[in-house]
Amino acid sequence: xxxxxxxxxxxxxxxxxxxxxxxxxxxxxxxxxxxxxxxxxxxxxxxxxxxxxxxxxxxxxxxxxxxxxxxxxxxxxxxxxxxxxxxxxxxxxxxxxxxxxxxxxxxxxxxxxxxxxxxxxxxxxxxxxxxxxxxxxxxxxxxxxxxxxxxxxxxxxxxxxxxxxxxxxxxxxxxxxxxxxxxxxxxxxxxxxxxxxxxxxxxxxxxxxxxxxxxxxxxxxxxxxxxxxxxxxxxxxxxxxxxxxxxxxxxxxxxxxxxxxxxxxxxxxxxxxxxxxxxxxxxxxxxxxxxxxxxxxxxxxxxxxxxxxxxxxxxxxxxxxxxxxxxxxxxxxxxxxxxxxxxxxxxxxxxxxxxxxxxxxxxxxxxxxxxxxxxxxxxxxxxxxxxxxxxxxxxxxxxxxxxxxxxxxxxxxxxxxxxxxxxxxxxxxxxxxxxxxxxxxxxxxxxxxxxxxxxxxxxxxxxxxxxxxxxxxxxxxxxxxxxxxxxxxxxxxxxxxxxxxxxxxxxxxxxxxxxxxxx
Numbered sequence: 001x002x003x004x005x006x007x008x009x010x011x012x013x014x015x016x017x018x019x020x021x022x023x024x025x026x027x028x029x030x031x032x033x034x035x036x037x038x039x040x041x042x043x044x045x046x047x048x049x050x051x052x053x054x055x056x057x058x059x060x061x062x063x064x065x066x067x068x069x070x071x072x073x074x075x076x077x078x079x080x081x082x083x084x085x086x087x088x089x090x091x092x093x094x095x096x097x098x099x100x101x102x103x104x105x106x107x108x109x110x111x112x113x114x115x116x117x118x119x120x121x122x123x124x125x126x127x128x129x130x131x132x133x134x135x136x137x138x139x140x141x142x143x144x145x146x147x148x149x150x151x152x153x154x155x156x157x158x159x160x161x162x163x164x165x166x167x168x169x170x171x172x173x174x175x176x177x178x179x180x181x182x183x184x185x186x187x188x189x190x191x192x193x194x195x196x197x198x199x200x201x202x203x204x205x206x207x208x209x210x211x212x213x214x215x216x217x218x219x220x221x222x223x224x225x226x227x228x229x230x231x232x233x234x235x236x237x238x239x240x241x242x243x244x245x246x247x248x249x250x251x252x253x254x255x256x257x258x259x260x261x262x263x264x265x266x267x268x269x270x271x272x273x274x275x276x277x278x279x280x281x282x283x284x285x286x287x288x289x290x291x292x293x294x295x296x297x298x299x300x301x302x303x304x305x306x307x308x309x310x311x312x313x314x315x316x317x318x319x320x321x322x323x324x325x326x327x328x329x330x331x332x333x334x335x336x337x338x339x340x341x342x343x344x345x346x347x348x349x350x351x352x353x354x355x356x357x358x359x360x361x362x363x364x365x366x367x368x369x370x371x372x373x374x375x376x377x378x379x380x381x382x383x384x385x386x387x388x389x390x391x392x393x394x395x396x397x398x399x400x401x402x403x404x405x406x407x408x409x410x411x412x413x414x415x416x417x418x419x420x421x422x423x424x425x426x427x428x429x430x431x432x433x434x435x436x437x438x439x440x441x442x443x444x445x446x447x448x449x450x451x452x453x454x455x456x457x458x459x460x461x462x463x464x465x466x467x468x469x470x471x472x473x474x475x476x477x478x479x480x481x482x483x484x485x486x487x488x489x490x491x492x493x494x495x496x497x498x499x500x501x502x503x504x505x506x507x508x509x510x511x512x513x514x515x516x517x518x519x
Contacts, residue, residue: 210244211254211266215273221245223278224252224269234280238287239265260327264291298323305336309343311362315392322365324372330427338426339365345422346415355414363401363419366394370402382406406503424503446498451490451506456482468505469494475510483508 215221225232225245232243241256243265254269256262267290272278275286302322306314314322325336343364350360370385386403394402401419444462451460451469456477461470471490473483491506 211262213252213254213266213269213273215250215252218250220273221252224273226278230280231278231283235265235269235283235287238284239268241265243269258327259329260294260324263327264294267294298326301326301336305340306365309340309347309361309365310358311343311365314362314366315394318366318369318389318392321369321372321388325368328371330371333427335368335371339368341426342367342419342422345425346418349418349422350415353414353418355418359395359397360415360418362395363398363415364422366398367402367405367419367423380406443498443500447494447500447504450493450497454486454490456486466500466504468507470507470509472509472511478510480510483510 223231224235224243226234232245236242240258240261241254244253244255246253252269254262254265256265264287268283268287271286271290272283275282299316299319300323302314302319302325305322306312306319322336322339325339326334328335330338343361346364347357347361351357366385366389368381368385369388370381370383373384373388382403382405386399389402390399397413397415400413401416404416405420405423444466447462447466447469448460451457451471454471456474458472458474460472462468463470469490471486473486478486487506487508491504494500494504494506
């Protein structure tokens with residue numbers, strides 16, 4: 001029992017000791033935690049205090065820097081103002097010096113000018129004195145001579161002096177009369193030309209290079225083409241034209257730049273379509289027949305045209321060439337229509353000016369006759385036409401007008417002048433002739449390049465749609481006499497190297513300028 005109590009007591013003491021030890025451990029840990037928290041709080045407060053001190057120090061430093069910067073800015077502005085004042089003072093001093101220098105220069109120039117003026121007056125006075133002395137001596141000699149003359153001799157001298165005075169006055173009157181006549185002639189010429197243009201105006205239609213053939217139905221297109229295209233190839237080969245077959249309903253087009261071939265092809269195709277038999281052998285037969293028929297009608301066309309404008313007794317052979325002009329073109333203008341208009345214009349102007357209108361009409365109608373044959377004969381159309389008309393014994397006035405209507409030679413009679421003028425009027429009508437823009441630009445460039453290729457030429461300008469080229473030359477290299485020769489050379493080169501309608505005027509511009517500056 002005692003042992004049990006002892007054991008129980010020992011166990012109780014051990015349990016109490018263990019409980020006490022555990023209690024002590026727990027209280028120690030709480031103190032440590034509290035101590036760590038306190039230490040951390042102290043450290044945080046220390047950091048916070050250090051940051052506040054740091055911010056205060058930075059603010060203090062910024063305030064000091066700002067004050068120093070403001071002070072430096074004030075010092076800089078004061079220095080800048082001082083420098084501006086000094087610069088302004090220097091500029092004023094410099095301007096004053098310049099004004100004084102200019103004033104001195106002006107006074108020096110005035111003195112020189114005054115000195116020159118005085119010297120000039122002195123020289124003029126000396127010259128007048130010498131002239132007066134010479135005049136006095138002449139008068140004395142004249143008086144001595146007159147004193148020795150007889151009455152008849154004195155009258156003769158007086159008449160000679162009066163004649164000389166009258167000659168001068170008459171010369172002035174003649175000059176005024178000539179100028180007045182020129183002005184009246186210009187006005188009358190303009191009136192005559194305008195009246196002729198109004199009375200002889202004809203309709204101008206720019207010819208196309210395409211003829212349109214109407215079809216009964218689109219099935220005919222297949223027959224024109226033929227098996228594997230043999231019909232259309234045969235037709236194009238024989239006629240020398242091109243047939244265009246597209247989506248245009250019930251129509252085909254014939255295109256060619258040769259109006260005669262195009263007309264033959266049109267006639268032949270219409271006959272073939274009406275007949276219905278379209279094959280290579282039939283095509284060849286019909287084309288040959290149409291060509292002969294059209295050639296036989298050329299004389300009738302020429303005869304009717306001449307009769308309509310009152311030109312008669314033309315050699316029968318020339319009627320054929322006139323008819324051929326209906327199928328010749330110049331820049332889209334039908335040459336036969338152009339010839340009719342030239343004839344009417346020339347005849348009207350001839351009647352107004354008192355020349356023979358019949359001869360003028362005849363010359364105007366035949367002036368381009370060379371274009372009907374110039375493909376088979378050498379030379380330009382004016383020379384070919386001249387030779388052709390001469391062969392059939394045309395009048396000399398008509399021959400000269402044909403040869404000279406492009407001013408290839410000097411004009412020798414008024415009819416030639418009228419035909420040349422009428423030709424220019426007809427060709428220059430708006431829309432009378434056409435030319436592709438690219439071809440036109442190329443022709444202008446070629447004309448300018450040719451003129452600029454000569455030595456001494458500064459620049460060349462093609463004006464008036466290429467009817468005139470103005471060549472500006474270097475006056476120190478080319479003189480007046482050489483400029484005349486240069487104009488002839490350029491004109492000859494244009495005739496030989498370029499192709500152009502009508503005529504081209506070559507104008508040489510020689511201008512000398514002397515330039516200096518007053519300072």
